[in-house]
Amino acid sequence: MANHDERIPVKVDMHYPNPDELATIAEKGTIYVRAMKGLHQRLRRNMGFIFMAMFMLIPFIQYEGHQAVLLDIGSQKFNIFGWTLWPQDFTIIMWIFIIGAYALFFVTTFYGRVWCGYMCPQTIWTFIFIWFEEKIQGNRNQRIKLDQSPWTKDKIVKKGLTHLAWLAFSLWTALVFVGYFTPMLDLLRDVFTFSATFWSYVFILIFMFCTYGNAGWMRDIMCTHICPYARFQSAMFDKDTFTVTYDAKRGESRGPRSRKDTEYKEKGLGDCIDCNLCVQVCPTGIDIRNGLQYECINCGACIDACDDTMEKMGYAKGLISYTSEHSLAGKQTKVLRPKLVGYFMVMVIVTGAFVVNLYHRKPVELDIVRDRGALSRENDQGLVENTYTLKIINKSQKPQTFELKVSGLDNLQWIGDQSVTIPAGETANVPISLAIDPVELSKPSTEIEFTIVNKDDADITLEQNSKFFGSR
Numbered sequence: 007m008a009n010h011d012e013r014i015p016v017k018v019d020m021h022y023p024n025p026d027e028l029a030t031i032a033e034k035g036t037i038y039v040r041a042m043k044g045l046h047q048r049l050r051r052n053m054g055f056i057f058m059a060m061f062m063l064i065p066f067i068q069y070e071g072h073q074a075v076l077l078d079i080g081s082q083k084f085n086i087f088g089w090t091l092w093p094q095d096f097t098i099i100m101w102i103f104i105i106g107a108y109a110l111f112f113v114t115t116f117y118g119r120v121w122c123g124y125m126c127p128q129t130i131w132t133f134i135f136i137w138f139e140e141k142i143q144g145n146r147n148q149r150i151k152l153d154q155s156p157w158t159k160d161k162i163v164k165k166g167l168t169h170l171a172w173l174a175f176s177l178w179t180a181l182v183f184v185g186y187f188t189p190m191l192d193l194l195r196d197v198f199t200f201s202a203t204f205w206s207y208v209f210i211l212i213f214m215f216c217t218y219g220n221a222g223w224m225r226d227i228m229c230t231h232i233c234p235y236a237r238f239q240s241a242m243f244d245k246d247t248f249t250v251t252y253d254a255k256r257g258e259s260r261g262p263r264s265r266k267d268t269e270y271k272e273k274g275l276g277d278c279i280d281c282n283l284c285v286q287v288c289p290t291g292i293d294i295r296n297g298l299q300y301e302c303i304n305c306g307a308c309i310d311a312c313d314d315t316m317e318k319m320g321y322a323k324g325l326i327s328y329t330s331e332h333s334l335a336g337k338q339t340k341v342l343r344p345k346l347v348g349y350f351m352v353m354v355i356v357t358g359a360f361v362v363n364l365y366h367r368k369p370v371e372l373d374i375v376r377d378r379g380a381l382s383r384e385n386d387q388g389l390v391e392n393t394y395t396l397k398i399i400n401k402s403q404k405p406q407t408f409e410l411k412v413s414g415l416d417n418l419q420w421i422g423d424q425s426v427t428i429p430a431g432e433t434a435n436v437p438i439s440l441a442i443d444p445v446e447l448s449k450p451s452t453e454i455e456f457t458i459v460n461k462d463d464a465d466i467t468l469e470q471n472s473k474f475f476g477s478r
């Protein structure tokens with residue numbers, strides 16, 4: 007049961023902000039978001055909590071003695087649990103982004119801009135910052151009154167504590183984010199003992215002030231003017247897309263009335279009592295009753311506010327709901343339609359290609375580098391000798407030992423190591439030479455094949471072609 011301050015004003019003599027108050031709010035460009043409880047807000051908060059917890063905890067997870075997720079740009083390798091991705095594995099990252107893009111297209115076509123409302127980092131951080139405001143400055147009406155009041159000691163303390171909380175949370179966000187790119191535990195130790203590198207401090211400060219600015223000051227501006235998704239999302243909408251929509255046929259004409267007024271329809275009124283709660287809870291400050299707007303992030307806050315009002319008035323819920331244009335027009339919503347099926351099929355195909363790419367990925371890579379200074383030479387034994395460097399990359403998170411072989415010429419002598427152990431996630435450059443009696447060569451150059459075989463797992467085998475050149 008809501009307390010007295012949270013009750014909806016439904017009487018005829020209900021109070022509206024005076025024009026001067028509204029003008030002040032408009033001039034400031036501030037959106038004072040009212041706290042709201044309900045099904046969709048519980049879902050949004052729970053999803054936000056899960057993804058925030060994942061973001062905060064992942065850099066601290068250890069796996070087999072090292073940080074489970076470490077995107078080491080300086081060393082050009084990404085460690086993800088048992089995987090090490092190198093620049094040569096860029097296609098894997100490309101597939102992930104393509105899958106994510108088509109998943110976003112599919113969800114947007116089906117359920118509108120729900121990514122923005124429930125999972126977008128900008129939305130999650132913005133609501134966290136609003137939570138700090140509510141805890142320090144009070145509810146929506148108290149925050150409006152505080153902003154309109156002159157600067158007093160109480161106002162300075164409350165505003166100061168709010169910005170201090172924002173900055174502290176932004177600093178922690180920046181530390182965690184940078185911890186994805188440098189060892190997290192070492193970073194925390196170095197930062198707080200003032201022994202971190204110059205660039206560590208620079209990036210931490212950049213990300214801290216970006217978070218502080220985006221979630222504290224820009225908020226809806228990011229969603230409505232800067233984010234490109236707000237602009238092109240309408241290209242994926244159709245009349246069967248489920249979006250947050252106001253049922254104007256049922257709600258109009260809007261107007262206040264008493265709870266006991268059962269004859270409001272005879273007065274030409276609809277179910278909307280014009281309480282404006284749907285506007286007050288909107289994080290982008292729009293009035294959903296004006297129709298579909300690109301600023302709407304489909305967070306469902308106005309649905310919860312309206313359902314709460316309808317329940318208190320004794321009316322049916324759903325005046326504002328996730329529905330389609332066809333459904334409002336009394337037509338059947340077509341869930342399976344060509345555009346939606348097309349996005350889904352492309353997503354399935356791309357996901358299949360990604361899985362195949364992963365399946366055929368070897369935890370080792372071999373590159374043969376010839377000595378460009380001399381294609382061949384004659385050694386002191388009269389044999390023709392070619393020099394190579396075998397560059398072997400261990401992509402796994404375990405040491406691997408390989409046997410090195412060559413084929414393509416009979417009686418070919420191997421000069422150098424034929425077994426090498428490479429630490430986890432490291433690269434080994436193995437210089438070797440191949441020599442042969444000139445009488446064994448029938449042409450100026452012969453195709454040969456290098457093979458490396460894992461001693462512990464024969465399935466991990468790589469072959470690479472090269473050439474052996476005869477003496478001039």
